[in-house]
Amino acid sequence: MSRQAENLRAEQGCVRAIVxxxxxxxxxxxSLATAADLTVTVTDKDGKPVPDSVVFLMGGxxxxxxxxxxxxxxxxxxxxxxxxxxxGTKIEFxxxxxxxHHVYSFSPAKRFELKLYGGDEVQEVTFDxxxxxxxxxxxHDDMLGYIYVVDTNLLGTTNENGAATISGLEDGSSYEAQVxxxxxxxxxxxxxxxxxxxxxxxIEIGLKRDRRKQSxxxxxxxxx
Amino acid sequence: MRPTLSAVLLVGxxxxxxxxxxxxxxIDVRGLVDxxxxxxxxxxxxxxxxxxxxxxxxxxxxxxxxxGRIAEASLIFLPKFSWDWSGVIxxxxxxxxxxxxxxxxxxxxxxxxPKSDFRYEARIGAFFxxxxxxxxxxxxxxxYTITSSAINSWVGEELKTLGAEFTVSREFEDFDxxxxxxxxxxxxxxxxxxxxxxxxxxxxxxxxxxQLPLAPIRTIESGGEIDRQAPWVEPFHQIDTRxxxxxxxxLDHYALGQLSVLYYDNQSFDRAFDGFQYxxxxxxxxxxxxxxLPGGVELISQMxxxxxxxxxxxxxxxxxxxxxxxxxxxxxxxxxxxxVSFRYDHFEVxxxxxxxxxxxxxxxxxxxxxxxxxxxxxxxLTLEIxxxxxxxxxxxxxxxxxxxxxxTIQASYRFFL
Numbered sequence: 201m202s203r204q205a206e207n208l209r210a211e212q213g214c215v216r217a218i219v220x221x222x223x224x225x226x227x228x229x230x231s232l233a234t235a236a237d238l239t240v241t242v243t244d245k246d247g248k249p250v251p252d253s254v255v256f257l258m259g260g261x262x263x264x265x266x267x268x269x270x271x272x273x274x275x276x277x278x279x280x281x282x283x284x285x286x287x288g289t290k291i292e293f294x295x296x297x298x299x300x301h302h303v304y305s306f307s308p309a310k311r312f313e314l315k316l317y318g319g320d321e322v323q324e325v326t327f328d329x330x331x332x333x334x335x336x337x338x339x340h341d342d343m344l345g346y347i348y349v350v351d352t353n354l355l356g357t358t359n360e361n362g363a364a365t366i367s368g369l370e371d372g373s374s375y376e377a378q379v380x381x382x383x384x385x386x387x388x389x390x391x392x393x394x395x396x397x398x399x400x401x402x403i404e405i406g407l408k409r410d411r412r413k414q415s416x417x418x419x420x421x422x423x424x
Numbered sequence: 425m426r427p428t429l430s431a432v433l434l435v436g437x438x439x440x441x442x443x444x445x446x447x448x449x450x451i452d453v454r455g456l457v458d459x460x461x462x463x464x465x466x467x468x469x470x471x472x473x474x475x476x477x478x479x480x481x482x483x484x485x486x487x488x489x490x491x492g493r494i495a496e497a498s499l500i501f502l503p504k505f506s507w508d509w510s511g512v513i514x515x516x517x518x519x520x521x522x523x524x525x526x527x528x529x530x531x532x533x534x535x536x537x538p539k540s541d542f543r544y545e546a547r548i549g550a551f552f553x554x555x556x557x558x559x560x561x562x563x564x565x566x567x568y569t570i571t572s573s574a575i576n577s578w579v580g581e582e583l584k585t586l587g588a589e590f591t592v593s594r595e596f597e598d599f600d601x602x603x604x605x606x607x608x609x610x611x612x613x614x615x616x617x618x619x620x621x622x623x624x625x626x627x628x629x630x631x632x633x634x635q636l637p638l639a640p641i642r643t644i645e646s647g648g649e650i651d652r653q654a655p656w657v658e659p660f661h662q663i664d665t666r667x668x669x670x671x672x673x674x675l676d677h678y679a680l681g682q683l684s685v686l687y688y689d690n691q692s693f694d695r696a697f698d699g700f701q702y703x704x705x706x707x708x709x710x711x712x713x714x715x716x717l718p719g720g721v722e723l724i725s726q727m728x729x730x731x732x733x734x735x736x737x738x739x740x741x742x743x744x745x746x747x748x749x750x751x752x753x754x755x756x757x758x759x760x761x762x763x764v765s766f767r768y769d770h771f772e773v774x775x776x777x778x779x780x781x782x783x784x785x786x787x788x789x790x791x792x793x794x795x796x797x798x799x800x801x802x803x804x805l806t807l808e809i810x811x812x813x814x815x816x817x818x819x820x821x822x823x824x825x826x827x828x829x830x831x832t833i834q835a836s837y838r839f840f841l
Binding site: 422 | 452454500502504507512535536537538539540541559560561562563564565567597598678679801802804840
């Protein structure tokens, strides 16, 4: 390789580097501003993490239906216990138990009744109204599950550590975060707190006692 | 009776648990076998013609013994006729019951899917009144102990609804409220055992065609005041033409726990007699409370107070008139596959009549400790120590000590279908 050619390559590399740095300097803040994450941790009054809390932010772009999700009947319980979706989303109800379930809801946000034989059948329901939906099984009285439908795509459900991460927020903007939990005290079972994107937030909620049985069927169970 | 039962058993044996996509009607089959090793007390059990309080007692010469028994083999058929209509048929074999095979419960249930906060449920047939908070396991077993409390032992042996029951429940923000009512026939001799044997603690629920033995107490022996009574009780016999009933209410609060109260009256005509069994006018109030205490300790407590009477004599009233009451408290905690439970029972019978050869006065206490292990799926091992300390003056006339202190140690191995 000639010396000239070497110089040219070095020059080109230099230009590329400058362009790269410029591009980085110009576009990085822009990309940060359009895609901030927010992690909300929900705790009870003792500071213990609260799983299965629905966290959602109002004031985002117009709501679009989310991808179809599943509410599975397994071990005589609903899995997950709480499923949060955006308005217009479909939920499939597979029955993985070797016996039937008769799932129903009479909640104003969605009344439905599903006769779930199991096997490969797929039954789905579209939830087109925001609100809480409590579900039971007419065959297994102890089964209790919740669907929470929100009019936003900015939503999450807290994990075992009480944390939910919501992406696609505007950096630095403030939002009103709402938290819903089936055992939250108060008629709407909801509480609100202002949060700022890119920061993490902790929201404390007051919970009623959980008197539900441990999930899962027991072979000794005599409530037939 | 027997050919029909064999047919039912055969149908059950041939049908497997429900498969996906089956069309209704279908039938599910569940069941259990309980193999038992028992170290008995030397007091002779009421089951063997004595006045002992436990299911297994000493032999005829008054010695304690070690016995191995199939304490119970039960099959439960669960037909589903539609999504709203289902049934339960519980068929049992045990080493002490009168019939080789007997029906413990058999009923049809209508339970429509709720359309509002109200739920409705109706049952028609033969079933236990909703009193026991202990016997929530399959085949009316207890998840806590082998032996039921004095109250629920009596419910299991002498009470059965042969009729219809209707329950309506409503969910509120913090609690569920349910109201139940029933009308039933038969069950006229209920109360006989509480009077002439007194309370007992066991796990042998009666079938519909059961005969339970009575000790040779003076009043029913030849020459006694009531010697036309057979030396056994058929608890579900229809003797008079009256309809009995019960009404109950249950309040289940998320924090305060579950409280149930039930009033029962078999409305028997206490002078009715069908040749060897009398009708006993028996009524009681039963109350039960259940909650989970801090630390995951389950608390169950029940009480029952009532009266039973039969026969009539000029001026002085009933031939037999006894008040009875009992209370128990059970504490239990589960540690994964292990469970430990303790229970204390107190029971009494107060004799109000003036019949000389009929001394039914009784008072007693019982302590139960049980350890349950579920080593594998569908298997359960239980070790239990039961101690009953009771005084019954009538024992003196059978040449027995008035006060009996009985201890039974049992190991039970259950296999579930």
